Amino acid sequence: MNPILEVRHLKKQFAEITAVDDISFQIQPGTCFGLLGPNGAGKTTTIEMIEGLTEPTGGEILYQGKPRDQRFKMEAGIQFQSTSVMDKLAVIEILKLFYSLYSKRTDLDALIQTCGLESLLPQRATKLSGGQKQRLMFALALINDPQIVFLDEPTTGLDPQSRRNLWDMIERIKAQGKTVLLTTHYMDEAEILCDTLVIVDQGKIIAQGTPKELLKQHFDHFYVSLDRADFESHLPHWPEAVNESHDVIEIQSQSVEVTLQQLQQHQVNLRSLRVRNPTLEDLFLKLTGHSLRE
Amino acid sequence: MNKSLASHGQIIWALFVTRTKEFYRDRGALLWSMLLPICIVAAIAIAFSGKGQELFRVGVYQSGSAVISEKLLEQPFVETVNYDNFEKALVRVRHHQLDLLLATDQPGKYWINETSVKGIAAEKLLLAHLDPISKGGADTEWSRQLVSGQQIRYVDWVIPGVLGMNVMFGALFGIGFVIVRYRKNGVLKRLQVTPVTPLEFLTAQVLSRLLVMMITAAVVYIGCDLFLNFVMLGNYLLLALVAVLGIFAMITLALIIASRTASEELANGLLNFAAFPMLLLSEVWFSLDNAPAWLQAVSQCFPLTHMVQAARDIMMSGAGFVEVSHHLLVMTLMSGVFLAVAAYLFRWNER
Numbered sequence: 001m002n003p004i005l006e007v008r009h010l011k012k013q014f015a016e017i018t019a020v021d022d023i024s025f026q027i028q029p030g031t032c033f034g035l036l037g038p039n040g041a042g043k044t045t046t047i048e049m050i051e052g053l054t055e056p057t058g059g060e061i062l063y064q065g066k067p068r069d070q071r072f073k074m075e076a077g078i079q080f081q082s083t084s085v086m087d088k089l090a091v092i093e094i095l096k097l098f099y100s101l102y103s104k105r106t107d108l109d110a111l112i113q114t115c116g117l118e119s120l121l122p123q124r125a126t127k128l129s130g131g132q133k134q135r136l137m138f139a140l141a142l143i144n145d146p147q148i149v150f151l152d153e154p155t156t157g158l159d160p161q162s163r164r165n166l167w168d169m170i171e172r173i174k175a176q177g178k179t180v181l182l183t184t185h186y187m188d189e190a191e192i193l194c195d196t197l198v199i200v201d202q203g204k205i206i207a208q209g210t211p212k213e214l215l216k217q218h219f220d221h222f223y224v225s226l227d228r229a230d231f232e233s234h235l236p237h238w239p240e241a242v243n244e245s246h247d248v249i250e251i252q253s254q255s256v257e258v259t260l261q262q263l264q265q266h267q268v269n270l271r272s273l274r275v276r277n278p279t280l281e282d283l284f285l286k287l288t289g290h291s292l293r294e
Numbered sequence: 295m296n297k298s299l300a301s302h303g304q305i306i307w308a309l310f311v312t313r314t315k316e317f318y319r320d321r322g323a324l325l326w327s328m329l330l331p332i333c334i335v336a337a338i339a340i341a342f343s344g345k346g347q348e349l350f351r352v353g354v355y356q357s358g359s360a361v362i363s364e365k366l367l368e369q370p371f372v373e374t375v376n377y378d379n380f381e382k383a384l385v386r387v388r389h390h391q392l393d394l395l396l397a398t399d400q401p402g403k404y405w406i407n408e409t410s411v412k413g414i415a416a417e418k419l420l421l422a423h424l425d426p427i428s429k430g431g432a433d434t435e436w437s438r439q440l441v442s443g444q445q446i447r448y449v450d451w452v453i454p455g456v457l458g459m460n461v462m463f464g465a466l467f468g469i470g471f472v473i474v475r476y477r478k479n480g481v482l483k484r485l486q487v488t489p490v491t492p493l494e495f496l497t498a499q500v501l502s503r504l505l506v507m508m509i510t511a512a513v514v515y516i517g518c519d520l521f522l523n524f525v526m527l528g529n530y531l532l533l534a535l536v537a538v539l540g541i542f543a544m545i546t547l548a549l550i551i552a553s554r555t556a557s558e559e560l561a562n563g564l565l566n567f568a569a570f571p572m573l574l575l576s577e578v579w580f581s582l583d584n585a586p587a588w589l590q591a592v593s594q595c596f597p598l599t600h601m602v603q604a605a606r607d608i609m610m611s612g613a614g615f616v617e618v619s620h621h622l623l624v625m626t627l628m629s630g631v632f633l634a635v636a637a638y639l640f641r642w643n644e645r
Contacts, residue, residue, distance in 0.1 A: 051487055053643065070489065078487045083480030086312060088319040093312070100308040101488045103301055140484070 002065060004029040004148055004179050005050070010059035012045050012203075019045040021203035022059075027196070029147075032170070032180040034194030036187065036280060038290075042203040043183040044081060047152050050181070051078050063148075074104060077146030079137050081153045085125050091136055092121040098143050106145035114172060115139040116165070131162030138169060148179040155189060167192060187280035199284060206287050211280060218286060219278040221252040224259050227272035234266055305490055309498030313472070317506055327468075327510050331460035332517045338456070339449045339522055349373045350416045353383045353392040357399035364396065366420045375584055385611055386583075387413070388443030391451070394420060395441075405439040446610055450525040453518060454605035455578035458540065461511050462572055462598050465544035466551075466565050469503045473552035474561040477644065486642035493637060500545050507541045508534070527612030533605060536618065539625040540601030546632035547597065553639035572598040577606075600624050 003026035012020040020042040027033040035043045048054040050061055052068060063072045085094050095112070099105055112118055115135045120128065125136060134154065141149055151170070155163040170193055174180060184190050190197050191211045199207040199214075207214055223243075231249045235242065240259065243250040253259035256275055263270060318324065350372045354362055357380075367374050375392065377383035386392040387405050393416040395405040404420060406413035421436060476482045485495060518524065526533075551564045575582070575589065576598035582590050593599045604621035607613035615622075 053483065053486060073487065073489050076487070080480065080483065083484050085484065086316055086476075086481055088316045089312065093315070097308050097312050098488065101305055101490055103489075 001028055003027055003062075004064060005181070006060075006062040006065075007046075007050065008060040008062070010046065010049060010061065011057045012042070012049060012054065013057040018203050020049070020056075023198075023200070023203070023205055024059075025198050025205070025208065027148075027179060027181060029179050030174075030177050031195040032174055032182060032193050034190040034197035035181070035183040035200060036185070036190045036194075036197050036284075037183075037200035038185055038284075041200045043185075043200060044152055046200070047150055047181065047183055051076065051150055074102065074144065075147040077141035077144060077149040079141040079149075079151050079154060081156065083137070085136075085140075087124075087126050089125060090122050091117060091125055091128070094125055094136065095121075095139060095143065098140050102144040104145060105143060108143075111139055111142055115142075115169060131158050131165065134158060134162065134166060135169075138166065142173065146178065148181065149173060151180065151182045153183055153185070155184070155186065163189075187284070191280055197280075199280070199287070201284075201288050207283065214280070214283060215278055218283050221254050221278070222256055223276050223278065223282075224251040224253045224256065224263075225249065225272075225274045225276070226251075226263075226268065226270075230269040230272055234268060302494060305494050306498045306501070309490070309495060310502050313499055313502040314505060317468075317502070327460075327464055328513050328517070331456055331514045334460075335449070335453065335456050335518045335522065338452055350393045350412060350419070351375060351391070352416065353377055353386060353395040355380045355383050355395065355397035355399070357397065360398035360401075362396055362398055362401075364420070366416075369419070372416075372419075377583070384441060387441045389446035389451070389610060390443075391446060391581075402435060403437050403439055405441050407441045407443060409442065446525060449522060450610065451606070452579065453522070453524045454609055455576075455602050457511060457514060457518075458576070458598055458602040458605060459573060459578045460514060461507055461537065461541055461601070462544050462576075463569060464507050464510060465503060465541050466548045466569055468506065468548075469499055469545050470548040470552040470561055470565050471558065473499065473549070474555055474558055477552075477556040477642070478558065482642045492640050492642070496549060496637065496640065500542070500549070503545050504538065504541055507545075508537060511537055511541075524609075526609045528608030529612075529614070532615055532618070533608050535622065536601060536604045536608065536625075539622055539629070540597060540604075543597035543601070543625045543629045543632065546629045546636060549636035550632055550639060553636050554641050554644065556644040572596045575599070577602050594624075597625055597628050600628075 005027040006025075008024050010020055010023045011018070023042075023046060025033070035046060037043050045054060049056045052072070061068060063076075086097075089097070095108060095117075099108055112121070115138055117132075117135060117139060120132055120136070125133070128136060138151075138154070141151070154170070155166050158166065167189070170180060170182070174193075180193075182190075182193060194211060196210055197208070197214075198205045207218075209217065221241075226249050228244075228247045228249050235244075235249065238251070239262070240254070241252040243252065251259055253275075263273075350369075352367060352372055353375050354367070355377050357378075366372060375386075377386075380397060383392065383395050384405065387395050387407050390407060390410045390413070393406070393410060393412045397403060397405075404417070406417050408414070417438065473482075482495075519526075547568060548565065551568060552561060555561055555564075572578075575593040576596050577593070578598070582593055585593075600621040604613075604618040607618055607621075
């Protein structure tokens with residue numbers, strides 16, 4: 001299938017800083033594509049260059065195989081990381097305003113329902129909570145029934161319930177066949193929502209693929225963790241690789257069964273035992289030597 | 295995909311309604327924009343309701359190199375105002391703004407307004423000073439020329455200025471701050487990624503502000519008239535046209551100032567930088583008849599000057615379309631230039 005969006009050798013230079021350094025990727029229609037990286041990695045600069053807000057220093061951006069034109073504006077739905085709407089307008093008035101700016105648009109009542117805005121319609125937008133405001137912004141991004149939806153850190157700053165709520169909404173628009181481009185610094189969010197992702201750090205792509213592929217490619221082990229106090233005495237002669245932190249020891253286990261057997265043989269106290277799969281966070285740490293949220 | 299005319303109209307209308315609603319809901323700003331000028335006019339009315347100026351103002355129409363050496367003009371209680379336009383000077387006499395007028399090309403003639411007490415007094419002074427000169431000189435006898443006209447109080451004269459000033463502040467700050475705030479809080483960024491074009495956005499803002507300022511100006515006009523009953527000799531429609539063109543020119547000037555910055559502090563400074571010269575030099579509070587020619591030339595560069603002068607001509611002398619047409623033309627040209635510059639400079643975001 002032809003990609004709905006293609007970025008080739010994208011570059012952005014701000015004075016002394018190279019914010020985006022030769023980034024290329026393709027997005028297939030109907031998929032959710034994630035740009036994962038720490039704050040300052042160049043995610044927002046990249047997405048804003050695609051949206052047409054920032055002029056690239058170099059590179060090419062193709063929408064459905066062609067340079068972006070007025071049709072791109074009509075068919076793209078955009079949500080910013082932080083932006084506000086007109087003061088002194090009610091939610092319904094803001095929805096109707098943006099509704100009237102497009103010639104092709106979605107069913108407003110259905111959209112209001114999808115985004116859970118029914119009870120908020122008469123409220124002033126300035127009075128909304130963080131999660132409510134994000135839902136309104138999400139609705140505005142969908143108001144033109146877009147082919148491709150850009151979400152820049154959609155859940156940053158939201159409480160856990162609002163995050164889940166927004167994930168549900170993103171799943172729903174994916175189910176409608178829309179393409180989603182999402183930036184995030186939450187690895188759980190990327191793992192749950194994204195079909196394909198690129199991991200960016202310091203303006204460069206450092207890994208690319210589906211979350212499963214990426215993890216399979218870079219990890220052949222699980223993590224078995226124990227409290228340091230319970231395991232300390234066995235550390236010097238343990239046969240498997242071990243990650244140490246202040247109070248937790250993580251064993252890089254090729255096989256959980258084998259590791260468990262060994263732990264039992266050594267009569268280690270297992271009350272703090274936990275087993276987990278490697279995550280994108282681990283991948284990021286492995287690739288860059290620093291953690292996502294540093 | 296080109297937009298049809300209808301969809302341009304639809305977008306402009308939606309943005310226009312939105313902006314107007316926002317303003318209407320800002321009750322404080324709404325009330326203040328109407329109360330302030332009425333308060334100013336009331337204060338002026340009270341301040342000038344007592345006795346008038348003690349000085350006599352004598353106009354001298356200068357034609358060619360001829361000079362008038364008249365003792366009256368040397369008196370400390372007489373202020374001399376030179377004119378190079380006889381008709382203009384005559385209007386001043388008609389309105390009681392000049393007590394007496396002399397003309398270098400018509401020696402021996404003087405003009406006064408019979409209904410002006412100060413005019414009669416000035417006449418007496420002139421004739422009193424005549425004797426010593428005429429005794430030794432070849433001067434002809436003084437012949438009295440009468441001019442009639444309703445007295446124009448300072449408050450009548452200042453009303454077009456105060457209305458103009460109010461409209462100027464409302465136009466400059468009203469639109470300037472809104473656009474800068476929209477840019478600062480991301481509203482412009484949000485609109486930038488919709489199909490809205492800068493021209494559609496700016497048109498809607500200008501039209502909304504124009505409507506608001508016209509309503510405000512009308513309310514203030516009626517409010518002032520209720521307790522001052524000021525002079526209005528001209529055509530109301532023509533006055534409204536002057537208001538529309540003047541407001542339009544000042545709104546477009548504000549668009550230039552607000553075309554790029556997202557800093558309200560900077561915008562405030564720039565708007566004041568535009569407003570204060572106009573406040574002082576656009577004949578809002580005082581006439582520039584006595585000012586040096588270069589200053590009068592500078593004042594002609596301000597849209598407010600043309601708006602106030604045209605409004606004053608209409609209200610105080612009943613001037614018609616032809617008489618104020620040069621003001622209308624200048625304001626239209628200024629608007630066109632300002633709008634073109636603003637559209638060229640405009641950026642949705644700060645970068």
